[in-house]
Amino acid sequence: MSVPGTRLRALAARACSERTMERLIDPVIGDLQLEYASAISLKRRWLALLIGYVAFAKVSLWCGLFGLREVRRNWSVDDQRAFNRTLLWIAVATVASTVVVGLPNLLHVPDMLSINANARIERLILYLVPSTLTFGVPAGLAIGAALGLSQRVRSRRLLAAIGLVAVLSSLASLVNVAWVTPIANQSYRAELIGDLLVGKGQNELTLTELRSSAGGTLLYHLRLAIGVAPLTFAIFGVVVATRRWRRAAAIGIACAGVVGYVLALNVGRSLNYHEVMPPRVAAWMPHVLLAWATILIARLVASSRPVVTRRCA
Amino acid sequence: MARRLLHPPRLSTVESLILELLIANDDAMYGLQMVAASRRRLKRGTIYVTLGRMEEKGFITSRQEAAPAEAGGLPRRLYEPTALGRRVLAAWTAAAQHFSPRFAQ
Numbered sequence: 001m002s003v004p005g006t007r008l009r010a011l012a013a014r015a016c017s018e019r020t021m022e023r024l025i026d027p028v029i030g031d032l033q034l035e036y037a038s039a040i041s042l043k044r045r046w047l048a049l050l051i052g053y054v055a056f057a058k059v060s061l062w063c064g065l066f067g068l069r070e071v072r073r074n075w076s077v078d079d080q081r082a083f084n085r086t087l088l089w090i091a092v093a094t095v096a097s098t099v100v101v102g103l104p105n106l107l108h109v110p111d112m113l114s115i116n117a118n119a120r121i122e123r124l125i126l127y128l129v130p131s132t133l134t135f136g137v138p139a140g141l142a143i144g145a146a147l148g149l150s151q152r153v154r155s156r157r158l159l160a161a162i163g164l165v166a167v168l169s170s171l172a173s174l175v176n177v178a179w180v181t182p183i184a185n186q187s188y189r190a191e192l193i194g195d196l197l198v199g200k201g202q203n204e205l206t207l208t209e210l211r212s213s214a215g216g217t218l219l220y221h222l223r224l225a226i227g228v229a230p231l232t233f234a235i236f237g238v239v240v241a242t243r244r245w246r247r248a249a250a251i252g253i254a255c256a257g258v259v260g261y262v263l264a265l266n267v268g269r270s271l272n273y274h275e276v277m278p279p280r281v282a283a284w285m286p287h288v289l290l291a292w293a294t295i296l297i298a299r300l301v302a303s304s305r306p307v308v309t310r311r312c313a
Numbered sequence: 314m315a316r317r318l319l320h321p322p323r324l325s326t327v328e329s330l331i332l333e334l335l336i337a338n339d340d341a342m343y344g345l346q347m348v349a350a351s352r353r354r355l356k357r358g359t360i361y362v363t364l365g366r367m368e369e370k371g372f373i374t375s376r377q378e379a380a381p382a383e384a385g386g387l388p389r390r391l392y393e394p395t396a397l398g399r400r401v402l403a404a405w406t407a408a409a410q411h412f413s414p415r416f417a418q
Contacts, residue, residue, distance in 0.1 A: 003386060022390075023365040023375075030387035031345050031357065037386060051357065058358025 004036050004049055005029040008056060016063055028052070028059050068164065071157045079158050086148030086162060093147065094133075094140025097258070101139075102132030116194045127188035130181040137173050138229035139258040141166060145237030146254035150247040159238065166234030174227030178207035218272050221283030222265075232287050233258070236294045242301045257293060261286045322370065322397070324405045327363050330354060332372060332394055332402040341391035343378075364392055372398035 012025045032052025039045040109124050145162065186204040202210070202219055210216040210223070240253045268282035277285070324332070334347050344364065348355045355363075367373045374395055378388045394402075 005387075009387075023368070024361050026387050027344050027361045027364075027390050028357075030389050033386035034345070034389070055358040058356075059361060062359070062362045 003033055005032045005052065005056075008053075012060070012063075015067075020063055020066065024059050024063060025056075028055050032056065067160065071160045074157055076155075076157075078153075079155055079161070082148070082152060082154070082158050083161050086145060086158075087165070089148035090140055090144030090165070092140075093142075093144035094136050097139035097143065098129075098132045098136030101135045102128055105132070112192055115192050118194060119191050123191050124188060127184045127191065130176055130184040134173065134177050134181060134226050135262070137169055137176075138226075138233040138261075141169060141230050142233040142237035142240075142254045142258055143251065145234055146241045146250045147247075149238060149241035150245075150250040151243055152241075153243075154238075154241075162234065162238065166231045169230035169234070170228055173230050174224075177223045177227050182206045182209075218269070218279035218282060221280050222269075225283045225287055228287065229261070232290050232294075233261075236290055236297075239294050239298045239301065244301050244304045253297065257290060260293070261290055264289050322372075322401045324372075324401055325363075327355065328367055328372065329402060329405055331360075331363065331367065331392075332398050335373065335392060335394045336399060336402065341376075341393045343389045343391050347392075367398070368392075371395060372401060 009021075009025060009029045013021055016025055029052075032048065032055070035048035035052060036045055039048045105128050106125065109121060109128070112124060113119055113121065149162075182200075182204050183206070186198075186200055189198050189201075189204065200209075202213070202216055205213055205216065205219075207220065207223055210220045236257050237254050240250045240257070242250065264286035268277060268285045271277035272279055272282035330351060331347060334350050335342055338350070342350070344360050345357070348357050348360055364373065364375070368375055372395060373392050375390050375392045377390055
């Protein structure tokens with residue numbers, strides 16, 4: 001059996017500098033190994049492992065923050081240009097995806113006024129925005145990353161910065177899907193019916209309310225999964241955007257990934273409805289499939305020849 | 314190498330606690346030893362971050378233990394206060410005593 005922490009150390013060595021390894025990672029791993037070796041009972045060994053891994057997680061978080069500081073310090077003009085271009089494409093793709101996702105609902109808004117003539121159309125449209133963003137943001141990140149990075153030279157600093165954008169988008173998306181969207185949905189219903197005390201459906205329950213409600217398990221896990229989606233989609237978009245393929249192919253694959261995710265989500269819902277698949281599996285299955293596709297594409301990219309184009313930087 | 318100090322040295326509460334422990338111990342200490350001696354005032358997850366920062370400031374120095382303490386384990390890193398660290402702690406304690414009557418007792 002290998003000494004505990006060896007694999008963690010090897011993993012950290014791939015991401016951290018020699019100095020960080022020497023100052024932060026190695027002492028923490030060393031403590032873990034020392035305490036594990038000196039523990040007399042099995043229970044104490046498990047405890048030593050748990051405490052050691054928690055300490056490692058904390059140090060890793062610090063390493064991430066130091067890494068971002070380094071990224072900022074070594075940021076070049078080329079990085080800045082590439083980052084701005086990618087951000088712009090992400091913004092454009094997010095707006096476009098949001099409009100495409102929200103269009104069917106938007107077209108129905110005027111019809112909804114027949115329910116309550118006093119309802120204000122601009123408010124109804126505003127309340128629809130958060131729910132359309134739940135898919136608009138992940139789709140925008142995948143397609144935008146593919147558009148912005150395809151056929152371009154990508155530095156590690158640029159990828160780290162885009163990773164940070166994806167993490168922040170994921171956090172914002174989680175807040176949106178957990179609290180903002182349900183409140184907006186409820187406001188939409190209240191505006192239509194003209195009664196602020198209208199009862200809540202499952203789509204109007206916040207994440208905390210949904211957790212304690214009966215029959216809301218699938219929706220609860222779906223919201224968590226959709227909250228993480230921007231990060232998964234950004235990784236997918238970055239992997240797809242390679243110099244080895246033509247740009248149109250990259251964009252096509254990114255779009256196919258988005259469509260595939262939505263299809264898998266609906267299949268998961270349906271399978272859960274027919275009690276074939278547990279809610280947790282149904283909610284996270286699209287992520288697993290997307291991650292699998294990302295790995296496959298990454299392998300395919302590694303084995304394919306680069307495409308020669310005039311624009312390289 | 315210690316970072317050049319452009320401003321007067323600053324000492325946080327945790328940094329002063331680490332310096333106090335190192336100076337009181339007389340001998341070099343390793344991270345876990347400091348955590349144990351601090352009576353839970355220092356945390357395992359963050360002590361090495363603070364130690365790294367203190368080393369950058371030039372308050373302490375570190376070296377790796379000659380041989381692994383346990384078979385197969387990584388060698389431990391030992392920390393010692395520098396002359397600058399000792400002076401900064403002395404100055405910080407004097408200032409604290411001067412401005413806060415609680416410290417003077």
